[in-house]
Amino acid sequence: MDAVKQHQQEEYQQFIKDKIPKPNLLRNAVAAFVVGGLICDVGQFISNFGQSYFNLNKDDTSAFTAIVLVFLGALLTGLGIYDQIGRFAGAGSVVPITGFANSIVSPAMEFKREGYVLGVGAKMFIIAGPVLVYGFSSSVALGILYLLFSI
Amino acid sequence: MAANSVGKQTVKLNNTPSVIATASIVGPKEGQGPLGQYFDKVLDDDLYGEKSWEKAEAKFFQEAVEKVIVKGHRDKQEINYLLGGDLLNQLISSDFAARQLGIPFFGLYGACSTMSEAMALGAMLVDGGYADSIVCAASSHFSTAERQYRFPLELGVQRPPTAHWTVTGAGAALVSNQGEGPYITTVTVGKIVDMGIKDSNDMGSAMAPAAADTIVTHFMDTGLTPDDYDLIVTGDLGRYGKDITDELVKKAGYDISAKHFDCGVEIFSPSQDPHAGGSGCGCSACVLSAYLIPHMWDGTYNSMLFLATGALLSPTSSQQGESIPGIAHAVSIHRTK
Structure with a gap:
C-alpha cells in the first residue's frame, strides 16, 4: 500500500474516532457482575442442595452442580431466553458454565436444517471448539509442569 | 469518451427509463417499524411457512417480483431481464427465486448496494434499447444473514452500539421504456x-x-x-x-x-x-x-x-x-x- 493511501486511512480513522459511540463499559460491567453473580448463586444453591439432600461428597457435588447448570443453560437456550439474558449481561452469562451450554446448543439448533451429520454434528462446536482445544491443551501443559516440579 | 458519459463516472440516460411499479414484502419487526403501513405485505412469521429461513427468503424474493409484475400490468413473458441479488453465498435466495420465475436473470452481488446496482444496470439496459421492461429486486433476511456472517441466533452475545440489524424483506421495481415516471x-x-x-x-x-x-x-x-x-x-x-x-x-x-x-x-x-x-x-x-x-x-x-x-x-x-x-x-x- 502506498504511503498516501495509508496516511488517508489513518486520517480517516482518527476523524471518526470520537464520532463512533463506545459501549457503555460501566453499565455492561455492572450487568455482567450482577447476572454472573446470580448464576453463581444458583450454582451454590444447587451445590448445597446436592450435599444436604443427596449426601454427595465434594467431587460428586461439583459434578452434580455442573450437570444441573448445563441442563438449565441448554433449556433456556432452547426456550429462546438465554440469548436475551446474554444481550443484557454480556460476559456475565458467557463465562459461567451455562454460557458454555449455550454456545453448544445454539449452533446445534441453528444448523439442524443442514442435517444431523454435516449440520448438527459438524457445527455444534463451532463456538465452543476453541475453548475446548485451548482448554485441553493448557491442561496438558499444566499437567506436564505439575509432573516436573512436584515430584 | 462514450456518447452518453458525463464526467468521470456518470452516464446520462437520454431515453429516461421509467419506474412504473414497485412491490415490497417485509418481516414482522419491519412491519412494526415507523414505515410499517407502507409495505405491500408484512409477514407474521419470518419462516413464512418454509422449513428454513433461506427457503423463506427465496419465497418472498419471488413473491415480490411476481407482485411488481402484476402491479405494473405486465406479463412475466414481457419482462426481458430480472436483475437482483441478496447477501447469501452464491446468491441462493435470488437464484432459487429466479429458478421458479423463468425470467432471464442477472445475479448481482453488491452486498447492501445491490438495489442501486440493479437499478443502474437495468436503467442502462432499457435506455440503450436492450430491453423494454426489466425488474430490479433485492432481498435480505435477518436470520440467514446472522448465521452466515455472525453467530447462531440463540447465542447470548452483546452487540456493540455500532452494529446493524439486518432487515428481513424484499423490494422490487419494474423499470420500463414506457411510463409516466418517475x-x-x-x-x-x-x-x-x-x-x-x-x-x-x-x-x-x-x-x-x-x-x-x-x-x-x-x-x-x-x-x-x-x-x-x-x-x-x-x-x-x-x-x-x-x-x-x-x-x-x-x-x-x-x-x-x-x-x-x-x-x-x-x-x-x-x-x-x-x-x-x-x-x-x-x-x-x-x-x-x-x-x-x-x-x-x-x-x-x-x-x-x-x-x-x-x-x-x-x-x-x-x-x-x-x-x-x-x-x-x-x-x-x-x-x-
Whole structure:
C-alpha cells in the first residue's frame, strides 16, 4: 500500500474516532457482575442442595452442580431466553458454565436444517471448539509442569 | 469518451427509463417499524411457512417480483431481464427465486448496494434499447444473514452500539421504456473505497467514505448541487455512518445534511433496539419500493438521488484480518423528464 493511501486511512480513522459511540463499559460491567453473580448463586444453591439432600461428597457435588447448570443453560437456550439474558449481561452469562451450554446448543439448533451429520454434528462446536482445544491443551501443559516440579 | 458519459463516472440516460411499479414484502419487526403501513405485505412469521429461513427468503424474493409484475400490468413473458441479488453465498435466495420465475436473470452481488446496482444496470439496459421492461429486486433476511456472517441466533452475545440489524424483506421495481415516471435520468457508478476499517460490527464507518465519494463525484460530474434534489437517499449507513458521510461531503463543499435520508435509520424506531439501524440489501430495496417511489407518484418528492451502500466483507476476509471495502452506486430519479 502506498504511503498516501495509508496516511488517508489513518486520517480517516482518527476523524471518526470520537464520532463512533463506545459501549457503555460501566453499565455492561455492572450487568455482567450482577447476572454472573446470580448464576453463581444458583450454582451454590444447587451445590448445597446436592450435599444436604443427596449426601454427595465434594467431587460428586461439583459434578452434580455442573450437570444441573448445563441442563438449565441448554433449556433456556432452547426456550429462546438465554440469548436475551446474554444481550443484557454480556460476559456475565458467557463465562459461567451455562454460557458454555449455550454456545453448544445454539449452533446445534441453528444448523439442524443442514442435517444431523454435516449440520448438527459438524457445527455444534463451532463456538465452543476453541475453548475446548485451548482448554485441553493448557491442561496438558499444566499437567506436564505439575509432573516436573512436584515430584 | 462514450456518447452518453458525463464526467468521470456518470452516464446520462437520454431515453429516461421509467419506474412504473414497485412491490415490497417485509418481516414482522419491519412491519412494526415507523414505515410499517407502507409495505405491500408484512409477514407474521419470518419462516413464512418454509422449513428454513433461506427457503423463506427465496419465497418472498419471488413473491415480490411476481407482485411488481402484476402491479405494473405486465406479463412475466414481457419482462426481458430480472436483475437482483441478496447477501447469501452464491446468491441462493435470488437464484432459487429466479429458478421458479423463468425470467432471464442477472445475479448481482453488491452486498447492501445491490438495489442501486440493479437499478443502474437495468436503467442502462432499457435506455440503450436492450430491453423494454426489466425488474430490479433485492432481498435480505435477518436470520440467514446472522448465521452466515455472525453467530447462531440463540447465542447470548452483546452487540456493540455500532452494529446493524439486518432487515428481513424484499423490494422490487419494474423499470420500463414506457411510463409516466418517475424517470431515471443519470447513473453514477461508484468505485470501491476502503479506509482500513476492520470492525465488521461498524459497517457505517466502513461505507461512509464510499457513499461520500459517489455523492461528491455525482455532483462534480453533473454540475448539480444538493439543492437540485428533494432527497439524497442512502441505503444503510446507520445513525453514525450517516453523520460521518454528511461531514465528509461537507468537506468537499456540499451540504447534504438537511436532505439526507438513510433507509437504515428510518426503517426501525430506536425503541426496536436496532443499534445503528437497519442494513441488508432488503433495507434500501424495501424503503425505495414502499415509501420513496410511491411518494414520488403522489408528488411529495420531485427528485432524489438514490444511493444504496454496500460493505463488501465476508467472514473469511474478516478472519484473515482484511479491512472492509465499501461501495455505493447512485441513480438519480426525477418525477418529470
